[in-house]
Amino acid sequence: MDDQTPPEAVATVDLEIPAEIEDVWSALTTDEGLADWMGANATIERQANGMVHFPDPVTGRPRSGIVEHIETDREIAFTWWPEDDPSDVTDVFITLEPAGDNTLIRVVETPAALTSTVASSIAPVSSLPALVIADWTWRLALLSVCHVAIYV
Amino acid sequence: MPPSGDIFAAVGDPTRRRIFERLTAGGPSTATALAAEFEITRQAVAKHLAILAAAGMAKATKVGRETRFEADATALAELREWVTQVEGEWADRLDALAKSLSKKK
Numbered sequence: 001m002d003d004q005t006p007p008e009a010v011a012t013v014d015l016e017i018p019a020e021i022e023d024v025w026s027a028l029t030t031d032e033g034l035a036d037w038m039g040a041n042a043t044i045e046r047q048a049n050g051m052v053h054f055p056d057p058v059t060g061r062p063r064s065g066i067v068e069h070i071e072t073d074r075e076i077a078f079t080w081w082p083e084d085d086p087s088d089v090t091d092v093f094i095t096l097e098p099a100g101d102n103t104l105i106r107v108v109e110t111p112a113a114l115t116s117t118v119a120s121s122i123a124p125v126s127s128l129p130a131l132v133i134a135d136w137t138w139r140l141a142l143l144s145v146c147h148v149a150i151y152v
Numbered sequence: 153m154p155p156s157g158d159i160f161a162a163v164g165d166p167t168r169r170r171i172f173e174r175l176t177a178g179g180p181s182t183a184t185a186l187a188a189e190f191e192i193t194r195q196a197v198a199k200h201l202a203i204l205a206a207a208g209m210a211k212a213t214k215v216g217r218e219t220r221f222e223a224d225a226t227a228l229a230e231l232r233e234w235v236t237q238v239e240g241e242w243a244d245r246l247d248a249l250a251k252s253l254s255k256k257k
Contacts (some may be wrong), residue, residue, distance in 0.1 A: 008163070008235075009160050009163055009164065009231060009234070009235065010235070011234075011235045011238035011239045011242065012239065013239050013242040013246060014241050015181075015243075015246045015247075015250065017246075017249070017250045017253060018250070018253075019250075019253040019254075020252065023253055023256070024249075024253065027249055027252060027253055028249075036243060036249075036250035036252030036255075037247075037249040037251075038245070038254045044172075056245075057248075058241050058245050058248070059241055091239075105249075106245060107242045107246065109238050109242065111160045128184045
């Protein structure tokens with residue numbers, strides 16, 4: 001990347017996991033599954049507006065959040081923040097796709113304030129039904145367009 | 153620590169990104185000249201430049217009666233660091249997720 005080009009404030013990670021999509025989904029959205037990688041005592045209310053709590057051993061900073069969108073075996077989006085700094089709010093979008101016997105998982109994280117801005121800056125204007133993007137399904141669709149535009 | 157909201161706001165707007173890229177590639181310019189190039193009002197350009205300056209991405213210099221703006225890329229390092237850090241954290245989380253699933257097989 002040219003050092004003078006402003007990067008998008010979007011972090012993206014893809015990984016192909018040798019497991020079936022139902023098992024990955026369970027690891028993402030059940031307390032038992034989350035305990036194995038997000039820390040013991042991780043909790044999730046598996047519904048829109050449900051609360052999440054992740055001890056997050058990777059950073060050592062427990063996080064809380066709210067589920068914004070959930071579609072079984074396909075995608076989950078939540079807003080979260082470190083409990084020691086609730087002002088650091090970001091949106092996380094996790095999508096799953098089958099890849100043969102494996103599952104492709106994609107995580108996109110962006111500052112919460114930018115979610116609609118980043119997405120709408122990349123999506124074709126003609127595809128925007130309104131300037132106000134309130135629906136999370138629509139925002140997710142825009143983010144996938146955004147991802148393709150940036151990383152392909 | 154995440155970068156300040158100023159830099160997220162600065163890079164989140166496509167016109168501001170284009171103005172910044174123009175200042176980087178084409179050298180210093182004024183709000184009036186940029187307004188002509190981008191075919192938007194001088195007031196709109198001035199607002200974008202003020203936001204870029206607040207984020208540490210542009211510097212203003214008075215030259216006679218003109219104010220010239222030049223790009224300052226140093227603030228971008230902070231943003232790149234944030235992206236790299238968050239991607240690294242997710243890579244580690246997903247690695248742990250994959251390991252937890254492989255143990256169950």
